[in-house]
Amino acid sequence: MSSLAEKSAHSAANRPLSGEDRGRAAATIAAQLTFENLAREFDTTQALAGFDLDVKPAEIVCLLGPSGCGKSTLLRIAAGIEKPTGGRVLINGREVAGPSRFVAPEERSVGLMFQDFALFPHLTIxxxxxxxxxxxxxAAAHREALAALKRVGLAHLADEYPHILSGGQQQRVALARAIVPRPAVMLMDEPFSGLDVQLRDAMQEETLSLLREARATSVIVTHHPEEAMRIGDRIAVMRAGRLIQAGTAETLYHQPSDLFVARLFSEINELAYKVGASGVETPIGVLPAPGLNPGESATVCIRERGVVLSSGGEGIPGRVLDVKFLGDVSRLEVALEGFERPIKVRVGESEGWRSGAEVRATINPARVLVFPA
Structure with a gap:
């Protein structure tokens, strides 16, 4: 392929595809995927420690959590690449990995897309x-593969080799390879991590559209809360090999089960208090502290976007100490009466606050979170 033709192909393949450019994904019969008390140990390390999750047919679930929490291990066990130390994996109620049964990967109807795409350099696309x-x-395999390449907008590169592909094109080829067998379950391990920001957004939309068309039950690993909120029907938050909380993006944002989950989904001010007889006494009122006894320590969480500033009227008096420009928003540091340390506040950049400005702050107590310290 000439240099000019290659640049043209790259440009075309890195654009979101229109309905006229692409075919449609072949539909499959979605399966229910169940993890029951799943455990996996590596020498002295416990990668999974009693993980439970039920993924409904055709549902897209994002696994979210820090590095080393067991996300990739979970996918490898579901795909049959690794065996669990304890617990079971079931597909449509049939045990595929557990104490009494192990089904080979090729017999599970599970597709796995690796983080590095793992294309074979010596084979054509x-x-x-x-x-x-x-x-x-x-002949039939070639025909099916061409149809999958058409769906991801790369049929014109079918006879080329992977070395000519950009990152976005490699991602599309890997996606086509994963869906072409029409798996009942699709597993994707950080599929967008190697892409630049603009291309990542476009590929997320394309991948989501493809998964919806294929109707495959999907589990997608990610480190990015915003990505999980954009893609997943539900989000499963993991920590240290366990499921911490699973739910919709709205549930995890508004009703986080603990401080760890709250930190993932919003920027918060964390303030230390002691629980009193009637709750936690703060400058914005007495806050309920369910599950905590008087005298115990609590962390009060105020979202940076949950503080409303005005130049007068009602509210807690204060002064802007610092302003950081972050594009569409600005992050302010504000000293407020009654608080021992400054509060971080995110506001629209167009509001035009400057250091030294006198303000009034309104904080809705119903939107403040209280957790054990």
Whole structure:
């Protein structure tokens, strides 16, 4: 391929596809995926420690959590690449991994897309996509692979080799290869982590559209809360090999189960208090502290976006100490009467606050979170 033609192909393939540019994904029969008390140990390290989750047919669930919390291990066990130390994995109620049964990966109807895409450099792009279609004749596999490449907008590069592809194109080829066997369950391990910000947003939309069309039950690993909120029907938050909380983006944002989850989904001010006889006494009123006894320590969380500033009227008096420009928003540091240390506040950049400005702050107590310290 000439340099000019290659640049043109790259430009076309890195654009979001219009309805006329692409075919449609072949539909599959979605399966229910269940993890029951799943455990996995590596020598002295426990990667999974009693993980439970039920993923409904055709549901898209994002696994969210820090590095080393067990997300990738969970996918590898579901795909059959690793065996669990304890617990079970079930697909449509059938045990595929557990104490009494282990089903080979090729018999699970599970597709796995790796973080690094893992394309074979010595195979053409269409041969990469057709690689897993061993049950079909060569002609049928080629035909199915071409259809999948058309769906992701890369049919024109079918006979080229992976080394000419950009990052976004490699992601599309890997996605085509994963969906072409029409798996009942699709597992994706940080599929967008290697892409730049603008391309990542476009590929998230394309991938989501493809998964919806294919109707495959999907589990997607990510480190990014915003990505999880954008893609997932539900989000499963993991920490130290366990499920901490699972729910919709709205549930996890408004009703986080603990401080760890609250930190993931919003920027917060964390303030230390002692619980009194009637709750936690703060400058914005007495806050309920369910599950905490008088005298115990509590962390009061005020979202940076939950503080409303005005130049007069009602509210807690204060002064702007510092302003950081962050594009569409500004992050203010504000000294407020009654608080021992400054409060961080995020406001629209157009509000035009400056250091030294006198303000009044309104904080809705119903939007403040209280957790054990």
């Amino acid at each position: 269409v041969a990469n996509v057709a690689f897993g279609l061993k049950a079909l004749t060569k």
